[in-house]
Amino acid sequence: xxxxxxxxxxxxxxxxxxxxxxxxxxxxxxxxxxxxxxxxxxxxxxxxxxxxxxxxxxxxxxxxxxxxxxxxxxxxxxxxxxxxxxxxxxxxxxxxxxxxxxxxxxxxxxxxxxxxxxxxxxxxxxxxxxxxxxxxxxxxxxxxxxxxxxxxxxxxxxxxxxxxxxx
Amino acid sequence: xxxxxxxxxxxxxxxxxxxxxxxxxxxxxxxxxxxxxxxxxxxxxxxxxxxxxxxxxxxxxxxxxxxxxxxxxxxxxxxxxxxxxxxxxxxxxxxxxxxxxxxxxxxxxxxxxxxxxxxxxxxxxxxxxxxxxxxxxxxxxxxxxxxxxxxxxxxxxxxxxxxxxxx
DNA sequence: ACCATATAGTGCGACATCGAACAATAATGG
DNA sequence: CCATTATTGTTCGATGTCGCACTATATGGT
Numbered sequence: 001x002x003x004x005x006x007x008x009x010x011x012x013x014x015x016x017x018x019x020x021x022x023x024x025x026x027x028x029x030x031x032x033x034x035x036x037x038x039x040x041x042x043x044x045x046x047x048x049x050x051x052x053x054x055x056x057x058x059x060x061x062x063x064x065x066x067x068x069x070x071x072x073x074x075x076x077x078x079x080x081x082x083x084x085x086x087x088x089x090x091x092x093x094x095x096x097x098x099x100x101x102x103x104x105x106x107x108x109x110x111x112x113x114x115x116x117x118x119x120x121x122x123x124x125x126x127x128x129x130x131x132x133x134x135x136x137x138x139x140x141x142x143x144x145x146x147x148x149x150x151x152x153x154x155x156x157x158x159x160x161x162x163x164x165x166x167x
Numbered sequence: 168x169x170x171x172x173x174x175x176x177x178x179x180x181x182x183x184x185x186x187x188x189x190x191x192x193x194x195x196x197x198x199x200x201x202x203x204x205x206x207x208x209x210x211x212x213x214x215x216x217x218x219x220x221x222x223x224x225x226x227x228x229x230x231x232x233x234x235x236x237x238x239x240x241x242x243x244x245x246x247x248x249x250x251x252x253x254x255x256x257x258x259x260x261x262x263x264x265x266x267x268x269x270x271x272x273x274x275x276x277x278x279x280x281x282x283x284x285x286x287x288x289x290x291x292x293x294x295x296x297x298x299x300x301x302x303x304x305x306x307x308x309x310x311x312x313x314x315x316x317x318x319x320x321x322x323x324x325x326x327x328x329x330x331x332x333x334x
Numbered sequence: 335a336c337c338a339t340a341t342a343g344t345g346c347g348a349c350a351t352c353g354a355a356c357a358a359t360a361a362t363g364g
Numbered sequence: 365c366c367a368t369t370a371t372t373g374t375t376c377g378a379t380g381t382c383g384c385a386c387t388a389t390a391t392g393g394t
Contacts, residue, residue, distance in 0.1 A: 028303065031315050032209045034322040037249050039206040041329040042199045055350075075372060082204050084352050089374060111359045111372040136195065139332040147321045148198050154318040155201040158310060162208040165306040222380075242342060251382050256344060278342040278389045
């Protein structure tokens with residue numbers, strides 16, 4: 001859980017005292033704090049416009065299947081989102097219950113399955129994009145697109161490092 | 168839930184089609200995706216070295232109380248972390264059960280309380296910082312501190328915009 | 335003083351998350 | 365071929381998150 005660093009951007013002392021911590025740990029503490037708060041706020045904001053019973057996770061999976069490709073396996077999807085496979089099982093069960101995806105056996109591997117979008121799933125995704133965009137519309141003008149563009153590759157790099165370090 | 172944008176950094180089409188979405192919505196979709204994954208990975212990594220029954224939230228609150236000041240009210244802490252106050256009630260209950268904080272009545276407002284650190288709480292925080300730092304030590308050299316320093320103020324600004332838009 | 339409204343914190347219920355253990359199937363190696 | 369090990373997906377249980385409703389107290393207007 002992230003804390004509001006703006007309230008405590010003091011001298012930042014005492015974080016490395018008496019340890020062999022590498023330089024920069026405090027910096028990444030702060031960075032992860034900010035990231036955590038933004039994640040929290042953006043997720044809450046987006047979810048508030050999704051219909052009842054639908055999470056951000058559901059939308060994100062539909063979006064992924066649309067943008068990448070149909071027919072992914074549950075494990076592939078779980079890896080794409082960096083969540084445990086049990087969490088993805090749960091999410092997919094919800095999507096299936098809503099009729100937004102269809103689970104088919106995976107030809108070529110009887111252990112596995114494939115996740116296919118339905119027409120209802122595609123329709124829901126389109127509507128969700130519109131709704132979420134509308135929710136962010138009032139604040140989008142306040143956000144500096146150039147800066148966001150600048151931060152994006154940095155974040156990508158950080159993610160990749162964390163990802164590979166996950167073993 | 169964030170998806171792995173590295174697997175789908177294509178032409179990003181179809182996000183604004185047929186809507187009045189402002190320019191840049193797609194950009195922020197991507198940004199929030201990356202942020203979500205980083206939050207997920209860093210939280211999981213940090214929690215894995217915390218003792219059983221202790222969450223990242225617990226550590227973060229202790230850290231906040233140490234860095235800002237003792238005697239904050241639960242609501243102040245909830246606001247600092249941008250979480251609902253019910254979540255903070257739960258977290259504080261856990262901290263109190265572990266003997267890491269002490270809840271006292273708030274002189275001057277009988278509705279309110281104050282949260283005070285105990286010696287055990289301070290000791291736990293110190294150990295947690297050492298443990299988390301150690302967990303991140305192997306990957307810290309792979310992270311570019313200059314870039315992180317560059318991204319931090321941008322993220323702060325984004326957070327502030329989201330925060331004020333929350334009403 | 336009184337009443338309406340706002341605010342602090344909590345109880346509760348619904349539900350998401352995720353680790354552990356498991357069953358089914360695949361892959362590997364002898 | 366068989367045995368061992370790895371992998372996919374699920375079930376189950378424990379627990380965190382958070383919206384709703386509620387109580388207690390404060391505050392502001394008349």
